Amino acid sequence: MKVLLTSPLPIDVENKLKVSGIETxxxxxxxxxxxxxxxxKNADGIICLxxxxxxxxxxxxxxxxxxxxxYAVGFDNIDVKHATSKKIxxxxxxxxxxxxxxxxxxxxxLSCARRIPEADRYVRxxxxxxxxxxxxxxxxVAGKTIGIFGFGRIGRAxxxxxxxxxxxxxxxxxxxxxxLDAEQVDFETLxxxxxFISLNASLDKSNQRAFTMREFEKMKRSAILVNTARGKLxxxxxxxxxxxxxxxxxxxxxxxxxxPEINERLKRLDNVILAPHMGSATVETRLxxxxxxxxxxxxxxxxxxxxDSCVNFW
Numbered sequence: 001m002k003v004l005l006t007s008p009l010p011i012d013v014e015n016k017l018k019v020s021g022i023e024t025x026x027x028x029x030x031x032x033x034x035x036x037x038x039x040x041k042n043a044d045g046i047i048c049l050x051x052x053x054x055x056x057x058x059x060x061x062x063x064x065x066x067x068x069x070x071y072a073v074g075f076d077n078i079d080v081k082h083a084t085s086k087k088i089x090x091x092x093x094x095x096x097x098x099x100x101x102x103x104x105x106x107x108x109x110l111s112c113a114r115r116i117p118e119a120d121r122y123v124r125x126x127x128x129x130x131x132x133x134x135x136x137x138x139x140x141v142a143g144k145t146i147g148i149f150g151f152g153r154i155g156r157a158x159x160x161x162x163x164x165x166x167x168x169x170x171x172x173x174x175x176x177x178x179x180l181d182a183e184q185v186d187f188e189t190l191x192x193x194x195x196f197i198s199l200n201a202s203l204d205k206s207n208q209r210a211f212t213m214r215e216f217e218k219m220k221r222s223a224i225l226v227n228t229a230r231g232k233l234x235x236x237x238x239x240x241x242x243x244x245x246x247x248x249x250x251x252x253x254x255x256x257x258x259x260p261e262i263n264e265r266l267k268r269l270d271n272v273i274l275a276p277h278m279g280s281a282t283v284e285t286r287l288x289x290x291x292x293x294x295x296x297x298x299x300x301x302x303x304x305x306x307x308d309s310c311v312n313f314w
Contacts, residue, residue, distance in 0.1 A: 001301050003045040006031050006052050009071065009290040010283070013047070016294055020302050037061045045297045050074055051259070056082040067300040067307070069293040072280075073097055073154075074230065075311055076203050084312040091296040091309045095153065096288040101279035102157035105198050105228040108252025109146075111273055112224045113196075114138040115250075118270050139195075139222065139249070141165050147185075147194030149210070150201025150229060151177060158198050170194060191218040196226065203230035211235065216242035223248045228279045231256040240265035243272055254279050 001022045005013055007029035014024040025039050033053055040046055040062040048054055050072040056079050059065060067089045068078055075092050083090050111117060115138045122128060122136065142165045148155045151173035159169045159180055169182040170193060176184050187210075190197070197219070201207055211225070212235040219225075225248060227234060236257040242248050244265065254275040256262050266272050280286060296307040 001044045002042055003047060003297055003301075004036070004040045004043045006036060006046070006048045007071075009047070009293070010286050011290045011294075013290070013294065017297070020298055022297070022301060033058065040065070044301055045069065047071060047293045047297060048077070050077050052077060054078040054083075059083055059086060059088065067091065067297055069296040069307075071289055071293055074202060076230070080312050089296070089300050089307060089310050090312045091293070091307050092311055093289040093292045094309055096292065097280035097285050098153045098157050100282045100285040101154050101228050102161060104254060104275070104279045104281075105154070105158050105200070105226055106161040108226045108228070108254065108273055108275065109196055109198065109224065110141060112226070112250040112252045112271075113141050117273055139224070141167070141196075143167065144195040145170060145193055147171070147190040147197045148182075149187075149190065149197060149199045149233075151175075151179075151182070152200065152202070154228070155198070155200035158200060167196075188218065191215055192220075194223060195220060196224045199225070199227040199229045199233050201229055201233065203232055208232050209235045211239070213238040213242060213247075216247050219248050221246065221248065224250045224252070226252040228254045231259050236263045236266065239263075240269070243269050246271075 002025055003017060003022055004025045006027040017024055036052060037058055043062055044064050045067040047069045054068055054077060059082055065088050068083060069091045070078060073092050073094050075090060078090055080090050115136055119136045145168040146162045148158055148171040151171040156179055159182055162169055163180050169180060170185045170190050171182050172187050172190050210233050234257060239251060240263050243251060250271040252273040255277055292309055296309055299305050299307040
């Protein structure tokens with residue numbers, strides 16, 4: 001049995017699979033689609049990253065494929081419907097990265113509100129000459145209103161952190177939640193009332209580019225937008241314009257519309273913080289994610305059972 005590992009992971013995958021009689025085909029972490037197709041031809045499984053497109057062409061090129069283990073909680077990079085039609089299990093790494101991602105979301109929120117990266121540059125450039133009443137003024141966080149777009153596991157974890165700052169919590173979600181006095185509102189109300197908006201929704205056809213100039217113009221001019229979910233929730237060109245024109249105050253981004261490419265206009269702005277898709281980037285979280293992928297592969301190939309973190313059914 002063989003498993004394609006498209007990128008090195010923070011554990012010794014090769015030896016951990018070898019003891020179960022599974023050979024590893026090692027990728028370099030930046031495999032092209034064609035390289036994946038060539039490497040996966042004789043594979044029984046694939047352990048891939050969110051950046052890897054595992055579409056119908058890739059799936060059809062691997063006739064012996066039985067499991068695709070995605071090293072992420074999201075799985076919009078995989079044609080799950082096609083995999084299901086081929087009786088191939090698709091798995092993700094849920095739950096373990098919830099707290100790490102929520103921590104980063106709130107870190108970006110605080111950093112934008114208090115202009116921390118900008119202040120750091122200001123000091124390093126020798127501009128700080130002593131305390132002044134009007135220097136590096138930011139925004140309060142405590143007692144303000146946060147709108148959470150997507151109230152799943154990570155969205156609710158962000159809400160927990162917001163409750164520690166005595167924030168009013170609004171959310172949009174089809175389901176009504178009895179959670180920390182959070183208020184279910186429609187999208188238009190969330191845009192209008194929120195001082196901070198945290199994007200925590202999974203991506204689907206209904207919410208691609210949910211945030212465009214139309215939405216930014218409905219937000220408070222003092223509003224701060226944070227995205228640790230999916231880059232394609234935002235029209236990045238419109239966001240750059242909104243930040244340049246101070247239609248909204250600031251943004252903290254960990255994901256991008258055309259990742260890894262980032263809008264050049266955003267790079268030139270002081271009122272946006274750009275992070276390198278690091279929501280789950282803690283040692284503990286990344287190790288747990290790797291272990292889930294390994295267990296998923298072994299469940300299918302060795303134990304002949306449906307893995308616990310399976311996202312498709314038949």
